[in-house]
Each structure stands twice: as structure tokens, then as C-alpha cells.
Amino acid sequence: MSVALTEKLIEDVRRLIRDQERTTLGNLIFEMQAADVADLVEHLEHEDRLFIIELLMPEDAGEVLLEMEPPVQERILDSLDAEAITKIVEELDSDDAADLVGDLPAERVKEIIESVDTGVREDLQKLLPFPEDTAGGLMALEYVAVNANTTVQETIEKLRSKREEVENLYYVFAVDDYNRLSGVVSLKDLVLEPPDRRIKDIMNPEIVSVNLYTDQEEVARLFQKYDLVSVPVVDDQHRLVGRITHDDIMDVIEEEADEDMRS
């Protein structure tokens, strides 16, 4: 629910923390969106911030941390032990996990990478090398891709198996036998086409994609020019390697507009 951040709410939360009313506070926060909890937390003292972060499930704590102003986020991460950060990182989408870990001191990065589970470690090792302002630095490894010969029904089953893992899913990517990007199908078409049709017959082969090393400014320009909600990222052999979604691009557009005005 969208909760207005009032002085009263902040006061109530301070009191609940002082009285160690974990259940009441937990219920209150559970009703709120991550971005609103982040706003709230930013209005508190450091110790109270930690109280709230530690009260949250790792998944929610991660979402809230991501919504915070960088200095506040950094100070909280400083105070959390490696075990707590590890649990949080394991619950995040790969791009967010890489952003969070990438901002930590080198020592801690090593510690976290060693303690997260194998899948997350592999994702971090794939994503951390890319500069933050390139497509590789923006992309996530969560997306749904199928071979272009797959049927609509098989694609829906694949979607089902990735239901929890992939959020903001509006398109399915199609690839050839060498994992090269060959087209895109909207979920609208997937809902409306007969189950036995093949993806290659309904996909749009005229797909905009970006290379791993495309600059974020160029990525943002393509989102605006072609009204994209997501864009596939490919390597030099045009193999599909990731996906950038519009929410990450809205921040880039703002950042780049600010930079352009300053220069």
C-alpha cells in the first residue's frame, strides 16, 4: 500500500522501536512498499535504521536497501555482518545483487562472493566485471528465452517454471540453436495465440538489442526512441546474455539529463 510519510508515522515508528514492539512494527512495515519503507528509514537515526533492516526478511531488506540514498545504504551495509549481507544478496535479482556488492570495499566483496550459494556466485562473477555505465553493468540475468521452434504451450510452461524468478516480464525472447537472439514475443501474443503455434511464426524478428559494452546513454536513447520496456543484451556473436528493464533506464535518463545540463 502507498503510505504517506507523515511526522506522526515517523514518531510512531520511533516509539515502537524504543518499546521493542517488533510484532506491531513488523505488521506496519509489512503493509508498505519497499520505496516507502526506504523513505521512512532515511528519516531515522542509524541505530533505528538497523533495527528495521534486521526486522525485515532478507528479501524485503534487500528491496528497501536498493531504494535508499547511496550514503545511507553504504552506512547500513557497513554495520551489517557478512552473513546478513549474504542472505540479502541471495534474495536479490542478479543486477541488483551486483550493484549492491559492487559498491562494497574489495575485502568484503571477496567475503560475500565466497559465502553466497553457487548460482548467485556465478551470477556475480558474470556481472561484476562490467563497468556500471554499460549495458553489461545494467543487465540482469533473469529473463525467459526459448528456442524459436518451441510452441506457445511449451513457452507458457517455461514461463511457469520461472514465474517467481523473473519479475517485470512482458516479453519472451526467442533464440536459435546457437543461443543467438532471433526475435521477441509479447505476453499479449502468448495469451492470444493457439497453444500449438511455433514461436518463430508469431515472433517479431525486428528486434532492438544492445551489445554488452553499449554505453548506458545509448541504451537510454534506444529505450526512448523505440518506447521499449525491456531490451535484450547480446555478446559480440549476437548470443543472448541478459536483459535490461525500463525501471533501471528511468534512473539513467534522469542521470544523463542532469549531466547534459551540467556540461
Added chain:
Amino acid sequence: MSVALTEKLIEDVRRLIRDQERTTLGNLIFEMQAADVADLVEHLEHEDRLFIIELLMPEDAGEVLLEMEPPVQERILDSLDAEAITKIVEELDSDDAADLVGDLPAERVKEIIESVDTGVREDLQKLLPFPEDTAGGLMALEYVAVNANTTVQETIEKLRSKREEVENLYYVFAVDDYNRLSGVVSLKDLVLEPPDRRIKDIMNPEIVSVNLYTDQEEVARLFQKYDLVSVPVVDDQHRLVGRITHDDIMDVIEEEADEDMRS
């Protein structure tokens, strides 16, 4: 297809226009995305621009006009007769139609409103009164809404009936018997849930919406804060009246970032 705008392409196009090679030029442009045709057209002389706009089907001409820089668009509209503009307006989404018509001189607005077909006239009369920088000025009337008691299967049928009309469709809105907004269902859930389930049992009732008179800056803030791809617009009685999509908001974010830096 994404076509690089080269000097050679521009020269080829100039030559095709000079030689009145309508078919070759038509085939070339048909392969291009609207935003790319707009870029190309902006590099031509006024008479050549008109040649291309007149060569396009009204639907494509509209998309291309929308992608142009405002002064170029204005000059072309100045040169087109009311009949041509009417045909173009009838093919556009309601929000784009209102933007295009709203920028015309009052005399011409009247002329266009009188000549478009009834449905388009009603849409224009609904949208034109809203200030450009409010939710009402940004919203489109193309969206899919169903009563919350509708089943998944019935919702899919509704989607099918609106397939061509509604683009960028990632969510279906749910309303109560008084057309008041009650929730939202993603197309992902619609694909994966059993056909006989009711929307009210799968919808997310915690939905972010904006009022008709919400300022565009606040709308953009909500898109960024909650990572939205679209937002429903409601009137003072919380009745659903329109939808704003992320592509219109990307432009607002850039505009507002520019303004903030200037002030």
C-alpha cells in the same frame, strides 16, 4: 528494422524523390521504424518531407509525425489539408491524437473535430480539456478493464477483442460494479492462472493510481519510485478513466530533470 541514418541513405532518398520513384522509396521506408523515418525526414527539405509523409499510409504518417521535433511537425501539419490530418488523427492512439490536435491553431482544431469519426471526436473532446502537464493530459483511453468478478478466460476474450486497439499491454485493470478501480492483474498471471479463476482472486489490490489532475512531475516520480510500466488514471470518485504508459513518462522524466537543473 533499425536503419543507420547515413549521408548515403539521405542522398538515395533525395534522388528517389527527385525521380518520383514512389515504389522503391515506399519499400525502403516500409522497412524502417517510425522514429528512424522521422530522423530521416528531418534531414530533408520541406517539399521532400511532404513527399514522404504523403507517400505513407495515414497510420504510419501519424507515427512518424509524433517522433519529429515539434517545429518540423508543426510546419508539416501547416502544409497538410484538413482531410489528410483527419485521416492521420483517426489512426492514432487517443493520447497522441489529442497531443497532435492540441498543438494546432484553434480554427483547425474545430475543423478536425468536426470531420473525424464519432468515436475519435468523443475521445478528443474528453482529452483536449486537460492541461498537457497533468495526468489527464498524458493519459490514453485505450486500456483493458474488466469487472473483478470476471474469469481469467473471459478476460482473455476481452483482450482478444481489443488486441489491435491496445498496444503496450502488460496489465489488465479490474473495476467494481461502479467502474471504480479495484486492482490490477499482470499478463504473466493471466497466462499462468487457470481459465475459471476470478480476477478478484488473483488481482493485486494494492494498486498505485493517479488522479486526472495529478501533476506530470508527480506522475513521473511515482513511475520511478514504484518501477511502473503503466498507471491507471482515476477521477475524484476513483472511477477508472484512462491509462498512462511508461513511454510517455520517459520523456517527462527527461524534461523535468532538465527543468530542475535550469532552476
